[in-house]
Amino acid sequence: MEQADRDAGIDLTELLAAFSLATDLGLGQPMEHLLRSWRIAERLGERMGLPEDQRRSLFYVSMLAWVGCVADSPEVAASFGDDIAFRADSYDVDLAGLTGFGFFLRRAGRGGPMWHRLRVATTMLTTGGQNVVQGMQSHCLTTSTLAERLGLGAEVGTALRQFFTRWDGRGVPHGVGGTDIAPVVRLLHLADVVEVRHRTGGIRGAIEVAEQRRGRQFAPDVVDAFVAHAPEVLDGADPEPGPRHPLTESELDTALEALADFTDLRSASRAGHSRGVAELAGAAARSMGLPVADVVATRRAGLLHDIGLHGVPTTVLDQPGPLSATDWERVRLSSYYTERVLARPAALARLGAIAATAHERMDGGGYHRGLSGAAVPMTGRLLAAACAYRAMLEPRAHREALTDKQAVGAVREAIRAGALDGDAAEAVLAAAGNGRRRRVSGPAGLTPREVEVLVLISRGAQTGEVADQLGISRKTAGTHIERIYTKTGASSRATATLFALRNGLLDPLDL
Template sequence: MSLPELLAAFSLATDLGLGQPMEHLLRSWLIASRLGEHVGLSRQQQESLFYIAMLSWVGCVADAPEVAALFGDDVAFRADGYSVDLAGRSAVRFFAGHAGSGAPPSRRIVATASMIATGGRNVVRGMQSHCMTVSTMAQQLELAEPVGAGLQQFFTRWDGRGVPHGLGGNDIALPVRLFHLADVVEVHHRLGGVDGAVEVAGSRSGKQFDPAVVDAFCAIARDVLPDIETPIELSELVKDDPALRRVLTESELDGALESVADFTDLRSLYRAGHSRGVAELAAAAATALRLPTDRVREIRRAGMLHDIGLHGLPATVLDKPGRLTANEWERVRLSAYCTERVLARPPALARIGAVAALAHERMDGSGYHRGLSGSAIPIAGRILAAACVFRAATEERAHRRGRSSKDAIALVRAEVRAGRLDADAADAVLSAAGGGGKRRAGPAGLTPREIEVLQLIAHGSSAVDVASKLGIAKKTVGTHIERIYTKTGASSRSTATLFALRNGLLDPLDL
């Protein structure tokens, strides 16, 4: 797993928060990179350009609640921003026109008047916070200094009217100037073809964009604009670039996923630490259930990423204090689908994504996004669901206070009785949370050792293989198999495997 692959996946979630189709930022990077080759961008600058393109908009997650407070639906607000040159009178009209969006007319009038009277100080403050937040992520990922410096220039403009005010012209790093152009022309190319991309570049030349960069782009626009219908295969694009093949160790990957999780939780005022908490609780429960070490690690990583699809959910919905409308609830359900889609590439993340997307499924089929039930939900998904319910119950939300640990335990147990959570997974989670989960035998009274044997033979291991893997005698394995068949009513490996699947002892993703 390489860092560029991980950040490319994260950029797909960021695209959702910008109100753009997935791969917007990847296409923007490709445009900027191709243009960079034309204007003589060095190899080191090309490396910086990639990370700047993947991370520049990540800060919009951190200020989503503040943007929503000022302008309503933050996703729609950012999507609309691509159509306007945000400086001077056009910026005043844009911000004033969106102030208080979705609020009653009286509040909109007050919000608009305040925006005009303060000269948009809150907007400027938000831009500054955005840049500082995302440069912090660059430091956490141990990226080169030019990346962090470039990210702090994201809201600058060639004419010096951006943030920080007065910084413009050639003082803006060239990779940043290239991305400024590419980020906008990608949208206009998708909506208006090559002519639309060239037109918006020319109209903002000398204002938002470097005139020399604009001239270079307009001269070769058809060559640098990617095919809209062709998916971008990042691994193919960077395979010959050593600078973009930074392979992560297991510990580095965990650290990077923690950073992504922390930024995901920033979309809400109430969710700080939620993803980390779910991940650690689920991993502890998986360990208590004696799942293999690699499966425990996978569940922990899925816990870190289980809500990455929330990037496409407006903060006005995520932090709504009242009851959600049917349309808003459908957008919440869709977030689980987005989690799976965002993590579908590369292959190293696809399996984690498949598990992460199960966090909101329920045993009775009432969950989302697939509405799976019973044996169709693997044990990893059952654990993740129970951990998510418990952790969320203890956290404050816009519409309720956080519950005490005692009340959260009672809630989880009520969900088990109602048939929505798996009893064994819930008990393991509650035990890991210090809630004294009940000790129980496995399904049909199977012991932990018998479950281990059943899992191995279901995956095709012979008695000799089982004996070797578990460090026990072949005769002992035979005894375990006889007891398994007796307890489960199975008469063969295949019927025992079906029993294991129905009772969540096997992960369908492994079969």
């Protein structure tokens, strides 16, 4: 079996459930809001006789329905200020008619100077809020595109394009309502709102909002079924996990790339950032001779390293001037969110732990843990260097993009200052075509094969076991070990292990 066709050990259900936690952050809701919304819709659908195939689709629609909100975050921020606060507040209001228009108008240009607020409000008044409608349409189409990239069925894509519809036909697309709306969307419309209201107002509050929007935003039969079964639907036992969808290695890479692309949409200047970091870090890891599993993990962590930015408002990410202490703390928390979002399952947690080191520095000046020296694994050192270099080449609200020469100079200055690991950063620069005229190798001039052997003996492998695992002769394995000892100045396996730890070749996550 080809490597690409092997089971990756991660299920699409697990991956989307994890990604939904990041989406929750962008909605201004506690983590697992979308998972709880799915559970409510699932229980209600079961009581309403929703067919099994539609119940399977319900999970995917629930996890992805709000993902497109990332795509229009810059536009939302331009019109309404803090996009996360805006979405959090929107759960309290029926967004159609005068109440919805008043909600948008009150928040027009929030956080900006008076002239900006007046301009946004005037535009809304003269266009009847068409810019808001167009943003919603873009949101829907973008989300259905993600479903296609993940290989989900046409039924899921169709349902996602209806997420901003309403039973009364006053949503987006305009005029689509009633029974034209897919049953899974009708269920999710209600579940998404009552989950929030249940947390803030209990069962009574959830029933009240359902009844207030009956026949308007929500389907009457869905509301009636909810009111009849509210206690068990809201507080009942969790349903079985979503539909199982094991991913091959190739499918996992495709899924992670799709999620990375959507993450980067959170800020217009970051388009392609995660892919670029992933390719640089992966290529550098390969050139340094890291084990194949570490090379793969480094690249995948690069795709995921900014997922925590869903918890940072676009107004902060695109702040043209210096950040306040509060805003800077929100940025620092993003790597914590990355690690938290990817905390399970175990295979994903490994990637998340590496991804969360993208902003750590060798001198302890990074975030969110403030790791330093040997505490930063080589995978993290490579990721940090790749992220720093790639970001310098991209424009940001507070600066123009650096030239390649300037970025290379800045990276080497960070090496001299002790912030970036020299071997890792030079490997990244070489992968980008900016390496010095020397063969890229591991610490102390170790070859890629010698790095592999060092990792194995540090983890307790004897000479014969090294030979068996690498498919080489015992004599060749012994020769590699002798050369490793000579190059590193080690006199025993213990001192060789300390060298590996000091240079980040042994991932602390694996020890």
